[in-house]
Amino acid sequence: MPEAILEVKSLRTVFKDKHKELTVVDGIDFEIGPNEVVALVGESGCGKSMTSLSIMQLLPRSAEIAEGEVRYRGRNLVGMKNKEMAKLRGRHISMIFQEPMTSLNPVLTIGMQLTESIIRHLGVSKVEADTRADEWLKRVGFPEPARIRREFPHRLSGGMRQRVMLAMAMSCRPDLLIADEPTTALDVTIQAQVLDLIRELLKESDMSVLFITHDLGVVAEMATRVIVMYAGQIVETTDVRSLFQKPMHPYTKGLLNSTPRMKGDIEKLIPIAGSVPPAGMYPPGCRFADRCPLAEAVCRAEAPQLREVVPGHRVRCHLA
Ligand code: SF4
Secondary structure, three states: OOOOOEEEEEEEEEEEOOOOEEEEEEEEEEEEOOOOEEEEEOOOOOOHHHHHHHHHOOOOOOEEEEEEEEEEOOEEOOOOOHHHHHHHEOOOEEEEOOOHHHOOOOOOOHHHHHHHHHHHHHOOOHHHHHHHHHHHHHHOOOOOHHHHHHOOHHHOOHHHHHHHHHHHHHOOOOOEEEEEOOOOOOOHHHHHHHHHHHHHHHHHOOOEEEEEEOOHHHHHHHOOEEEEEEOOEEEEEEEHHHHHHOOOOHHHHHHHHOOOOEEOEEOOOOOOOOOOOOOOOOOOOOOOHHHOOOOOHHHHHOOOOOEEEEOOEEEOOOOO
16 A cells, blocks of 8 residues: 555544543544545534544644644644644645635735745745746636735635635645535535536646545545544544445434435435534444444443444444
8 A cells, every 4th residue: 555645543532621622533544545535524612623634734723632643644734843844734734724814924915925835845946936926826717816816815716715825835736635515605506616627637737635525425426435524523434435335334324314305306305303412412332322223221321433334345343
């Protein structure tokens, strides 16, 4: 197997104050190989975004990695000095968020932000950086890149800002793109454009992508492998085909049943009853037990372990 680009080992991330510690990512393990697209799925509050922020070492002040490792090409990023991490971010690992305004600086023009990153990471001249910025802006669908470079972020629509973010994330040709709900806030046409563009970039490079989403339609289109998270833990992981054809965890089945699919008729959607318990309020035993239609006494008494049920397909459920 080719060397993994990213290895996440026994990662545990907590929110901490003087009085208590809440575990929001609880001992997760996974890896991403070259040119692989791994989707991290689950409802809001499952720990997906905290996982991506842990990988990027961009956790909020009140959170920290309590245990585990995040290895990029073998180097552990946990505890890495800010200066070292800043060299990796943008150049080797890039991230795009659901709301691009979180990463665009409102008082700098698009051009200043785009070329600053290119000059810093690639060491090229200002003129060369402008040329590269224009190339990327054109690739993400701006026919007049020089005009867009002069604009401030607030003058662009949400879809335009997301495409600028993608240009910025891709301009240094990273190995790994972390895309956290990148299309959730976009209308369907722009969403399709952004996904097409990511697919194109995947074809022409060895880039790997960690796609964080609650949208199983996006997963089916983009991912090679899927990790389903629930209440801070991985509950199922397998290749994308097996996940859609033979889901094994009741939570995954619930997610699939609550996703619209067109098959001539509009199928009846069955939502999952209840909601994800907040960190610190997990029930004993299986964390999904209160919402699971199959729950038995053993589920409430014993926490299930993540185990390989068939080769390459791991499930955290007593009944799998
Ligand atoms: Fe449902 Fe029990 Fe499996 Fe948990 S362990 S998902 S409660 S069947």
